[in-house]
Amino acid sequence: MWLALAPLLATPLAACSGGGSQGAAASPPHVIDASRLVHTSAAAQTDPGKPFTVTVQTGGSLTDVTLSGPDGRQVAGVLDADGHGWHTTGPLAPGTHYTARIAATDGHGGRGETTADFTTEQAGRLLTATLGPDLGRDTYGVGEPLTVQLSEAVTDPAARREVEQSLTVSSQPAVVGAWYWVDGKNLHFRPKDYWPAGAKVKLAWNAQGRSIDGQLYGGAPSSLAFTVGDRVEAIVDAASDQLTFKRNGQVVNTIPVTTGKPGFDTRNGIKVVLGQERQVQMSSETIGIAKGSSEAYDLKVEWATRVTWSGEYVHAAPWSVASQGVDNVSHGCTGMSTDNARWFYEQTRVGDIVQVVNSKGHPMEPFGNGFGDWNLSWTDWLKGSALGRSVTTDAPPETVSAAATLRPQV
Incomplete structure (x- = not known):
């Protein structure tokens, strides 16, 4: 893990006057060394389960912060209402190098930019998820459950809740549904009633960098989507x-x-x-x-x-x-x-x-x-959820599919 804070000099911005009796032009902002103004958590940012933070000294404000991984993808983040802080809201991946680009002002007409680099620790173990249905079809019947097979068993109740919270089911129209733990590695999701005919359904695993259980972290994200046929x-x-x-x-x-x-x-x-x-x-x-x-x-x-x-x-x-x-x-x-x-x-x-x-x-x-x-009552189905409750789906999905092969048993 290493840290670099370096000022990025920018060409002074020119301002045009709208005209006045004296024809005076506004003074351009002066460039400051933003590395002296900005503080980040980069020096201690090794745990991918913790957010990356940026703060600015009193009197200054942050104007723009981006955090990118080696593939150029940006990690989601949010700026505090007062402009004095920023933190990630998206997950950080284990064993990954990130670069933050930060723009700030000092409150006295000065502007500047700086960067911060850090590398997260490699997770002890990564939990990946194989999503189903995975038969490479675009359309399934109204009884098709969603399935998740985890790469290793999860037994701790709190860890199971983390897994469920990392799984997103969306459909249009919305349904009431819930997860059921078949065993430590397999979960099924079904609506309270059959899927509505013509529904658009999407399942996503979004646990990357998330601490599931001790040194077990969420692995790479994945998703699938399909359309429901006639009932x-x-x-x-x-x-x-x-x-x-x-x-x-x-x-x-x-x-x-x-x-x-x-x-x-x-x-x-x-x-x-x-x-x-x-x-x-x-x-x-x-x-x-x-x-x-x-x-x-x-x-x-x-x-x-x-x-x-x-x-x-x-x-x-x-x-x-x-x-x-x-x-x-x-x-x-x-x-x-x-x-x-x-x-x-x-x-x-x-x-x-x-x-x-x-x-x-x-x-x-x-x-x-x-x-x-579908042979379990809804009351019994809810007992199999680590969260112990149903969820309502509402977001429209994209179309994604994956290929697999049915076992040729007779």
């Missing part, structure tokens, strides 16, 4: 063996289906579409059914829409058409005719809702087997 909901009734397809509250189609038979009952509850595969190989061994047993299968399945990581799909099942709308004969998936499965596939997207009712199966897991977030 698409598929309600699968395991008792009537019918799928009711709704778009924006209106019933569009009713499809005969078959769901899980006894012992393989389909999970009850709300699920979110995770991905779609034009064709997928499904093997009973992936769900614990031994090869060669009476329940074994190994099939190439078409028009498959995934709703759990453990292997539940809505897909074409031409072998069970006679049972569709009549009986439940599958191993847990929702089966339908090939034509109906293709129609369903083409009408849905990642993030749409598939809700199963009246099944004798276990309830959908809230976490770990897809996105079962």
Whole structure:
């Protein structure tokens, strides 16, 4: 860390007279050595979690202060109302060299400029955040939660609050939502109700330089944004063996289906579409059914829409058409005719809702087997927030997206 204060000489400013009886010109301001007038925290500025400050001696005032990193980007700051002080409001990055350029007056017609340099300490550890959804899509369904995966576990309640406060969710229109800590490294955000159709959503991680927990500091910022599509909901009734397809509250189609038979009952509850595969190989061994047993299968399945990581799909099942709308004969998936499965596939997207009712199966897991977030009541969801409260989003986002790949599980 080093400090340099040096006067920057400026060409005296010329002033034009508007005319007067004597035609006298105003005296130009004289250049002063601003380094003698200005004081900064640069000499002791090593902690990136503390603001950088600038003050001026009594009688003087600051006219301009900029603080820039090596990439030329300026750190946000604010000038005190009386003009005697300035401090950063934006974060400082660990292990980074900064240069401040400061302009001041002495109150007696003198003006000058000076600079101050400092380098922040390298943080012991940096906490980075991988944001989701990260499938490289511009549009998702109304059930898609926002996700954050941290680079290391955060368990201290105060540190978790710092993390939540470093995450900004904005949407247009605004919604009421909250974060939920799935575990020490993973957080989900969902609105109280589904996202509004057509909403513009943005998620940003803004913790750079922020002290999270002792020597753990926030790493590089990141963000993503997407648009919400129509409100698409598929309600699968395991008792009537019918799928009711709704778009924006209106019933569009009713499809005969078959769901899980006894012992393989389909999970009850709300699920979110995770991905779609034009064709997928499904093997009973992936769900614990031994090869060669009476329940074994190994099939190439078409028009498959995934709703759990453990292997539940809505897909074409031409072998069970006679049972569709009549009986439940599958191993847990929702089966339908090939034509109906293709129609369903083409009408849905990642993030749409598939809700199963009246099944004798276990309830959908809230976490770990897809996105079962919506199966928690709002009261229980709020209990998972370190801040213990909801937030209201309101700012319009920019469009950002990132690419990733779904796990090819069956």
